[in-house]
Amino acid sequence: MNWMEDELEAMDRASILRSMRASSPVPERPGYTIRGNRPLLNLSSNDYLGLSQHPAIIAVMQEALLTEGCGSGASRLVTGNRAVYERLEEALSEWQNSEAALVFANGYMANTGVISAIAGRGDVVFSDQLNHASIVDGIQMSRAEHARYRHNDMAHLRKLLSKFRDRRRKLIVTDAVFSMDGDLAPLQELVLLKEEYGAILMVDEAHSGGIYGEKGKGLCHALGLQDEVDIHVGTFSKAFGLYGAYVCGNRTLIRWLTNKARPLIYSTALPPSLVAGISKALDMLQSENWRREQLHEANKLFRASLHAAGFAVGGSSSPIVPIIVGENDKAVRFSAALEEKGIAAVAIRPPTVLEGTARIRFSLTAAHTKKELIDAAVCIRNVGIRLGDLRQ
Structure with a gap:
């Protein structure tokens, strides 16, 4: 099975090698996850209405x-x-x-x-x-x-x-x-x-x-x-x-x-x-319609905050907000830098997306507060500038 090692090494060089990392919920802080004993604002979850820990x-x-x-x-x-x-x-x-x-x-x-x-x-x-x-x-x-x-x-x-x-x-x-x-x-x-x-x-x-x-x-x-x-x-x-x-x-x-x-x-x-x-x-x-209303309000706020920071995020009404950075390595570095600042936002790379469209895919939940999202947008802007201005 040596060919597997060769292929895995090639994937690593192309920055598309994946690995699993343990995460845990934070029951007293909805919208957060724990990685490496650190609580992170979870902007990569599909738990849109915040029901997974109810x-x-x-x-x-x-x-x-x-x-x-x-x-x-x-x-x-x-x-x-x-x-x-x-x-x-x-x-x-x-x-x-x-x-x-x-x-x-x-x-x-x-x-x-x-x-x-x-x-x-x-x-x-x-x-x-x-x-x-x-x-x-x-x-x-x-x-x-x-x-x-x-x-x-x-x-x-x-x-x-x-x-x-x-x-x-x-x-x-x-x-x-x-x-x-x-x-x-x-x-x-x-x-x-x-x-x-x-x-x-x-x-x-x-x-x-x-x-x-x-x-x-x-x-x-x-x-x-x-x-x-x-x-x-x-x-x-x-x-x-x-x-x-x-x-x-x-x-x-x-x-x-x-x-x-x-x-x-x-x-x-x-x-x-x-x-x-x-x-x-x-x-x-x-x-509980208020959960949907809260999610849609969070989506509008987060998109507006990222747009004001110079990112192109489109005009969709969905809680999925991608920032396309293009290169696989750049997306990986962007994700790692965000985690250092307390944000869990995973890099999405081929084959999940088309070649040349690697991205950070943010996804929101009704559990996120306005302050958390505004602060996150500022952090994303600062990290993007530090990595070579990834804004569009």
């Missing part, structure tokens, strides 16, 4: 541990389908105004499972160039033809749909909010194109579910397009603050996935205590 959710999970045990013991189609699963899926379908819902172990398995169950040889999947890796892998698993359109370029998508209009089955897949850039998909145009060309539309609301729309129903609902989207995917690992994923749609879709989605069929069910915690988070997510 005592009410923890209490529900503790109670379920005592009554349901540690694990589910089998896949859902064997004996792992506890009653808490069915109650959660009923609540999810009601929340999303859909006929039915299905819970998966995580977002990666949901996307790969849905795509490979819907499309196959002879079909075409149309996918945004910046879609999440789980979508790309799902297309590869499906053995369908992959027609990748330029990011949010509806003219390019129309051209590809026209080229493949006679294929047996056409599936359009997009993120609602793109995880590394924070911008939004043009969902209205995607709906029009899917109707014009007779395609199926699948939207992944991983970074928008819980954040947009009434009761956090997501971007599709916020735009009034929920009935036009055929397959609605979301995750519990971000705004919900837990782990897992869901798919909502009509009853036929859910019955099909139950029988055809291999990641669901061949995986042990999530622990019942976790499912109970998700149900509690769903209740809180719908009833």
